[in-house]
Amino acid sequence: MSHHPAPGSSLSAARRSRELTESVGAPAVDVLVVGLGATGAGAALDAAARGLSVVAIDAHDLAFGTSRWSSKLIHGGLRYLASGQFDVAHESAVERGTLMERTAPHLVRAQPFVLPLTPLVSRGQGALAWAGFRAGDALRVAARTARATLPAPRRLSAMETRHLAPALRTGGLRGGLLSWDGRLVDDARLVTAVARTAAAHGARVLTRVRALELTGTGARVRDELTGEEGEIRARAVINASGVWAGGLVDGIRIRPSRGTHLILRSDDLGPLPAGLHIPVPGETNRFVLVLPQGDGRVYVGLTDEPVDGDIPDVPEVPETDIGFLLDVLGSVLSVPVRREDVVGAFAGLRPLLDTTPADRPGVGARTADISRRHAVLTSSEGVITVVGGKLTTYRRMAEDAVDAAVAARRLTAGPSSTAALPLVGAAPPRALDALGAPRHLVRRYGTEAPAVLALTEHDPRLGERVLPGHPVTAAELLWAMHHEGALDEADVLDRRTRIGLVPADRSAALETVRELLEGATARQG
Numbered sequence: 001m002s003h004h005p006a007p008g009s010s011l012s013a014a015r016r017s018r019e020l021t022e023s024v025g026a027p028a029v030d031v032l033v034v035g036l037g038a039t040g041a042g043a044a045l046d047a048a049a050r051g052l053s054v055v056a057i058d059a060h061d062l063a064f065g066t067s068r069w070s071s072k073l074i075h076g077g078l079r080y081l082a083s084g085q086f087d088v089a090h091e092s093a094v095e096r097g098t099l100m101e102r103t104a105p106h107l108v109r110a111q112p113f114v115l116p117l118t119p120l121v122s123r124g125q126g127a128l129a130w131a132g133f134r135a136g137d138a139l140r141v142a143a144r145t146a147r148a149t150l151p152a153p154r155r156l157s158a159m160e161t162r163h164l165a166p167a168l169r170t171g172g173l174r175g176g177l178l179s180w181d182g183r184l185v186d187d188a189r190l191v192t193a194v195a196r197t198a199a200a201h202g203a204r205v206l207t208r209v210r211a212l213e214l215t216g217t218g219a220r221v222r223d224e225l226t227g228e229e230g231e232i233r234a235r236a237v238i239n240a241s242g243v244w245a246g247g248l249v250d251g252i253r254i255r256p257s258r259g260t261h262l263i264l265r266s267d268d269l270g271p272l273p274a275g276l277h278i279p280v281p282g283e284t285n286r287f288v289l290v291l292p293q294g295d296g297r298v299y300v301g302l303t304d305e306p307v308d309g310d311i312p313d314v315p316e317v318p319e320t321d322i323g324f325l326l327d328v329l330g331s332v333l334s335v336p337v338r339r340e341d342v343v344g345a346f347a348g349l350r351p352l353l354d355t356t357p358a359d360r361p362g363v364g365a366r367t368a369d370i371s372r373r374h375a376v377l378t379s380s381e382g383v384i385t386v387v388g389g390k391l392t393t394y395r396r397m398a399e400d401a402v403d404a405a406v407a408a409r410r411l412t413a414g415p416s417s418t419a420a421l422p423l424v425g426a427a428p429p430r431a432l433d434a435l436g437a438p439r440h441l442v443r444r445y446g447t448e449a450p451a452v453l454a455l456t457e458h459d460p461r462l463g464e465r466v467l468p469g470h471p472v473t474a475a476e477l478l479w480a481m482h483h484e485g486a487l488d489e490a491d492v493l494d495r496r497t498r499i500g501l502v503p504a505d506r507s508a509a510l511e512t513v514r515e516l517l518e519g520a521t522a523r524q525g
Helices: 013-023 038-049 078-082 086-103 123-142 158-164 187-200 242-248 319-330 391-409 429-433 439-458 474-483 489-496 503-524
Strands: 029-034 054-057 108-116 154-156 176-184 204-206 209-215 218-223 229-239 254-265 275-279 287-292 297-301 342-353 374-378 384-388 465-467 470-473
Touching: 013 204, 029 038, 029 218, 038 054, 038 187, 038 229, 038 391, 054 187, 054 209, 054 229, 078 086, 078 123, 086 108, 086 123, 086 176, 086 391, 108 158, 108 287, 123 176, 123 275, 154 158, 158 176, 176 187, 176 275, 187 204, 187 391, 187 489, 209 229, 229 391, 242 254, 242 342, 242 384, 254 319, 287 319, 297 319, 319 342, 342 384, 342 503, 374 391, 384 391, 429 439, 439 474, 465 503, 470 474, 474 489, 474 503, 489 503
Parallel strands: 029 054, 029 229, 054 204, 108 275, 229 384
Antiparallel strands: 108 176, 154 176, 209 218, 218 229, 254 297, 254 342, 275 287, 287 297, 374 384, 465 470
């Protein structure tokens, strides 16, 4: 196995600087993509893989917005079945299979979930949930995802339920329901892999470049590192800026919905071999998820609350959301989880398209009821905006946006090839299992894990953990700067690794990151 990254896929400060110079004030490229979340990075890859010349920019960093605040789940679309959105459910299941079996088997694996049948879950609710899991398995079959990839749901005895979820209160527990879904090792890592795969196909991926103004033929931009302004010209412009899309193009109305997660220490909940689906008392089709991360942390989510007003760069987590999630958690656990046990929290804003009539904005539907369908809209100026959807379907959203750009601008390009295009680091499970590198590196870097490990051969100190109890090593921080486009400590702590999700951990790791950054900058200089 080579100890080098995929050819052309390395993103770095030096490459950014060179490609920014080549892009500003230069002749038009085929496609300019604005926004480097999952959908924007996906659009850059889709266009570049068709042989189009591509520049993709973001005012901040890869996965800076909604794409790093998800549940890290790759959903089969079960909740869309419940609301009759069969097309969205099927599309989700197909895209889940694509990620798990072809494009990113190193980053997405099967996650078991237990729904405990406690006294708070009526027999009717239990029957409904079981019917839902059976329907979800039918979706898997329709999407042609192998049974070996996602096992069948099954009923559990009370003893089996306690074995898979020892933290549950045992009184009145009459069993459980076991189901499976896809889960990412980390959502921001997926975006980084997509962006680097786009770069390997020739796309120029430029972070810290803000679009000040969009037209159908390009954008006025500012380099956020130097303050210099200029113009990037393009034959087609795709606005993939998510919840901020309406700020760049007139007539786009987004109704953001806030999804909040809490972060707990695994030690506080005890062993969790499976995740948990906890029914929200009093609601038929709403669950709180307990998601063990394998890094000493557990996420508990998820809320679905409408958000009004200006869109912040980083959403705040209100105490009401924290209280709600703790209350639901407390309804099933034997150990009380207190407010002081919450070591971190994060909120993401889903960019749902507001389809209520313009004279009655925001009337009617709760955000939980707004369709998760995505939409590709073309403005009067010719800017193509892609909104809605969700992380699981990012590839399909990107394909639809590029199809629209190719058609509208009569670009010479074939059909999308991304459904069969493995991302950087991808390989079949058997090949991944055979890699000579620690499991936690293989799960995060796939076939590049030996190259990350090789850094420690030159300097054994790079093999040390950045934080006690957290698996990330110093070598991973260095890799983030040399190959994954991290430009500063926030990129490294908050997006390439997720140390920063817990403020206390972030503070503890900051000094190490600064020293490595200074060393890397000195070597590059």
